[in-house]
Every structure is written in C-alpha cells, then in structure tokens.
Amino acid sequence: MAQRAKTIYDVAQAAGVSIATVSRALCASPQVSKKTAARVQAVAAALGYRPNPIARGLGSGHSDVIAVIVPEITHPYYAELYSAADAEARRNGLTTMLYCLAADEVAVARFGEHMTAYRFMGALFVGGVAEATDEALAGMLTGLAERMPVVAICPPLPGLQCICLYNDLTSSTRQAVRHLHTLGHRRIAFLGGTSVVRTSGARGMGFLEELRTLDLPCDDIYQHEAGYTPEAGQVALMKLLSATPRAQWPTAMVAINDLVALGALRQLRRMGLRVPEDMAVVGCDNQFFSPYTDPPLTTVDLHPAEHARSAIQELLGARVTPVAPFTLMREATLIVRESCGVQLGYRRFA
C-alpha cells in the first residue's frame, strides 16, 4: 500500500518552519522572505509534496475550478465546447469540472450540493437545447450568479443577470434559407426540434421569418417534431414526404442540426432521391462528421470553441474585477458544401 501522502506538516517539519510559512512559500505570498521561500520550495519538491486542492479550497474559500454545465456530453456539439473550455482553462492554470444535467434530477441535485461545496471560481453554463422553461433557467442561472461569476452560452434569457455569449440562431436558419433561395429553391421545408413557436425554438423562428420575408410558401409543408437525433430526422423526413403530394414536395430542406440532417440524408437515399439534385439539404452545427456525409453537408458553424475560450477568459477576468453582465452575439457562418448544390451548371464532384 502506498504510504500516506505528504502534508504541509511534513514539509514544515523537514524545513524547520511553521506550516503557515510553508503555506505562504507555496502560494508565492509576499509575506515570506525570498530565502525561506526558496528553501521551503526545495524541501517540498524533495519530499514530493503536492498541496491538496480540496483542503486549500476549504481553507481559503475559493478554488481554481470552473464548473462546466452542459445538457449531455454525448452530443458532439457539447463535447467540442467542453473540450475547448477545458483546454483553455488548463492553459490558464485552472481546472474544469463537468456536469451533465439533462440526465435527470439527481444530477441536478448533485450539482446543487457541489455548487456550494466546491467553491467554484466560476461556472460556465451551456444550454441551447430547450430544457426546462426559460424562466426556471434564468432563475437558476441568476441564483448561481449570486454565488460566483457565471458565463452562459445560450440564447439570451429575459432577466438573466450574467454574461451571455450566444449565436443568433434565428439568423443561422435564416442564412440557410436565404442561401437556398439564392440557389433557386422556392419550396423549402424545416426538419426539427420541438415547437417552432417557442422562444427557444429560435431556429424554427428564423426559418419561418425568412420564408415570409422572401415571400415563400410556408404552409404545413415543414414538419416539426421533438428530438434532435438522426432517428428523428429519418422519421420526420418520411412523414413529411408521405404526407405531401409529390408535386408539392419541397426541393430543399433545412434541418435543425446536423444529426437530424444525417438521418434525413439517409432516408432520402433510401427513397431513391438524390441530394442535392432532387433535394437540397442544409444542416446546422458543422459537426465533425458533416464534411464526410454523402454528399458533404452544407451547414452553419456556430463556433462553439471560440465561445468556450471567450467564456473562460471572462471568468478569468472576473477573478480580479467583478463582471458586469453583458451579452455578446457571435455571427454564425454558413459553410457551403455539396449537399445544397450550386446555382448554375452544377456538377457533382468527381
């Protein structure tokens, strides 16, 4: 069995000073002479002493860990975001702790306990998918923000009192629709997520708005269903096409995310339809597999990693001066690939 880990007492004894001095020496406190500091550090190193961050937090009341809260980590978007946040935190000497709250209430309760116990130096909340009501969410975040600096990467919530980084999701689908319109499409469908009417269904809203702006038909030709998975995409597409007389089929569709688009692509293939010739498809999120679908998927990049980095930087800044809440919108970028074809003289690659 490995022997008990060295404590500050071991170092103090070995160096012939008090534990207070050791503590100061190791925290680069200005209250200790250069000479002793150096000696203590040497002794600590020699002993292989590693300060215990838990005890440190208990004692000082604050730690260097940032809580990162996402709905679930199996979703590539959140994984990418978390990973970027963790990397940026590490680059700045901080640690990250992951919480996946979509799982169930137990997970949420657990986070509640940790929230007060772990003395987080800040929290990064990542939302986006509609979980809980907007009000409940805003309330929870505001509560969190009373205890520590908080940055939220999610659509701005009314009454939200913390830094909020977001993408105009309305604009992301709007861009997609506009692009399709430019290419000559007039009947465009929407595939995805819960109700289009809710505030959080921004992607659906943007879709509708742009349809109206461009004076395109916006009957029930678009199919809305719950879920953000390939399965959902597949089912939705099937329903959409079987419910519509062939003559009125859309010539293009915008999916709420790349996962749904992936399912749709598959189903289109099953039904013998060609993409983009028979149906143009645009996704959203620019996930790792999007360049490799067949054909490669036109999509919208929300730059999650950049959001993550900004968030960590803000939290870092909040350590010195309290953060004044603000809202920053990052422009989404349309990534044109082959799934939506091109306007004139389009020819499939190879």
Add this chain to the structure above:
Amino acid sequence: MAQRAKTIYDVAQAAGVSIATVSRALCASPQVSKKTAARVQAVAAALGYRPNPIARGLGSGHSDVIAVIVPEITHPYYAELYSAADAEARRNGLTTMLYCLAADEVAVARFGEHMTAYRFMGALFVGGVAEATDEALAGMLTGLAERMPVVAICPPLPGLQCICLYNDLTSSTRQAVRHLHTLGHRRIAFLGGTSVVRTSGARGMGFLEELRTLDLPCDDIYQHEAGYTPEAGQVALMKLLSATPRAQWPTAMVAINDLVALGALRQLRRMGLRVPEDMAVVGCDNQFFSPYTDPPLTTVDLHPAEHARSAIQELLGARVTPVAPFTLMREATLIVRESCGVQLGYRRFA
C-alpha cells in the same frame, strides 16, 4: 447576494442537539434513536440544509465520487462510455468526475493532485488508444490501485494489478476479415492506427493473423498510418489506392474504427468507386453515425456501455469487500450493414 449556506451547526442549533447527532441522523447511522433522527431530518429539510460533500470527504477520508479517466471526450466512443458510467453511478448514488488525460501533462499532473485529495471511492480507467507505453500505463494503474479500487477498460497489460474489462480487439478485426472472406473477398486491406506490430495495435494484429489463417495475401497492400480520424482515413485510402496498380486493388477493407471508415467512404465516393460493389468496407466501434453513413456501415460493436456498467458495479462491490483483480473479456459483435454487401444476389436497398 445569497446568504451563506447552512451548515451542520445551524441544523444542530435549530434541532437542539449536537452536531455529532446531526451528522449521525443524516448518515442514517444506527447510533441515533429513530425519534431524534426523524426530528433532525425534518429540521434539516426545513432549513434547506445540504451536507457539504467536500467537508464530508475531508472528515471521513472517503467520498462517493468515482474518477473516470479517458483520453479525450470528443471521441464518441469515450463519450458514450463515460455517459453510461455516469448514469450507472448516479443510479447507485455515486458521482462521477471526468478526467481527459490525452490533452497534456498538465492534465495528468492535475489528476495526480486530485487523486490523493479527492478521496475517490474508486477509479475507472479507460484506455484503448495507444498513449504512453504499456509499462508506464501499467505502472500508473498499479499505483492508482494501491490507493483505491480501480477498474480498467483497456487491453490487459502485463503486470496490471486491477480489474480489467476488455474486448479482444484482435478478434474484432478477425471477425471482420472472416466475414469479408465468407462473402468472397480475397484481397483485403487494413486502414488504420499506428504501427501494426505493437502490442496495443491489437486490431492490426488480428487483421494480419486472420489473413494468414485464411491464406490470404498480406503484402504491403494494407496501409498503416497514425491517427484515428476521418481525415486520416481519407488520406490513407488515397495513398493506398494510388500506390497500388488498379489490378491489385483490394476489394474490401477493414478500418481501425468508424471514424477512419467514414473518411474512407467519402474518399471512395470522390474517386467514383461504389460501396460495396467496388469496395466493401468494415469499420469498428459501431458509433452513433455508423447506421447513417452511405451505405450504412458494417462494423463491430464493443459494447462500451455494458463495460461501463460492469465497471461501476465492480467498484460498488469493492466498497464492501476489497476487489481481487481479474480480467474479463467481452465478445465483440459484428454488426452487418450494407457497406460490405451480401454474398449472393446482392441488391442495394431501395
């Protein structure tokens, strides 16, 4: 500002008992009378008291958190594994803490600190991709195992002193090759990961072995390269085909994982080759996107979620009786989809 969180002292005072009694009441200790226990619990609930797990760990010397160590979370395989482990842990009243160690040494160092500080009740180590040498890995794990129960989900390492759950990766590629052979393929290529020779390159080994067993040609026709990404797959395939005279092209290929297979599928399409008619493709890992590639990818399922659940259960068991190290191999399952075609009278779906 939210007021200070309630402590055990607040509860003690409100209930008119000592903090020791509160502690016992809240830990369902048999040393407290039913009556006081109930009263204390009521008071605690009324006050909205939440025990501080950190302090609890400091005091008792152990916590209910399991450290889960993976190389990186953006890889869908690890995300799925972690997610399953977390869910199972939660179902059993435990918490999970994620460490991604492939990032850099800072991350490793951080884990080292936490390892002694957080009083983990156990650790779940997930390896698989070759990082560090086998010896270093075995050493680290054995060290870990001296401090807490450890379950490793990775190929069995020589000298490893902990529970080890794994898949016979040799067999996974072997199954793939055998299947392709059954379908009539004779020239089969391998696309993937670092050197085939290393122990950890089990997938490559299995591939080679089966080739020999079946008396199939195993020249340098298989291309080995570093990396497990779609990009790598794309590049590898390109190299493979351009380096080989068309007459000797393989008719089938086994990719080291689904990501690589995804890249290969794309490149095949680019080159105008049909799958599976011109080239059968088999992947490995059965990831979420595999049923949605075009054509759907034949692959091998390693049942990561089941591994994760077993691991948590073992750790749970280790809490009562120390775990005797053992090794458990879980059979990988070949998932046949359309990317490898069928033997006779094959016709593409729809």
Add this chain to the structure above:
DNA sequence: TGAGAAAATGAAAGCGCTTACAGTTTTTTT
C-alpha cells in the same frame, strides 16, 4: 547605537464534516 518602522514568522482559529471516546440515559436482568 538605540528607538521606531518594516518585514518575517508563528500560534491559532477556522472551513464543514466524521468519528473515536466518554458521559448520560434508558432498558434489561435478577
């Protein structure tokens, strides 16, 4: 060179909890 200021150090009180150990009630036994 000595008084006062500045710098360095140490003692000790937390941080919020668990857990021997000791002390106090009950309960059981005879």
Add this chain to the structure above:
DNA sequence: AAAAAAACTGTAAGCGCTTTCATTTTCTCA
C-alpha cells in the same frame, strides 16, 4: 428495585490547508 447492560448523545480531535493577529526579527535613520 438495584445493578449491569444497552442505547443514545455530547465532547473534542482530527482531515489539510489558509489567514488573521500577535510576536519576533531585521532594518532604517537619527
């Protein structure tokens, strides 16, 4: 009903560190 046993509760010592405050040492300048 008194003594012994059992059940409960409280006291206090940690767990490993930070930090305030008091104390000691060193430095500064007359």
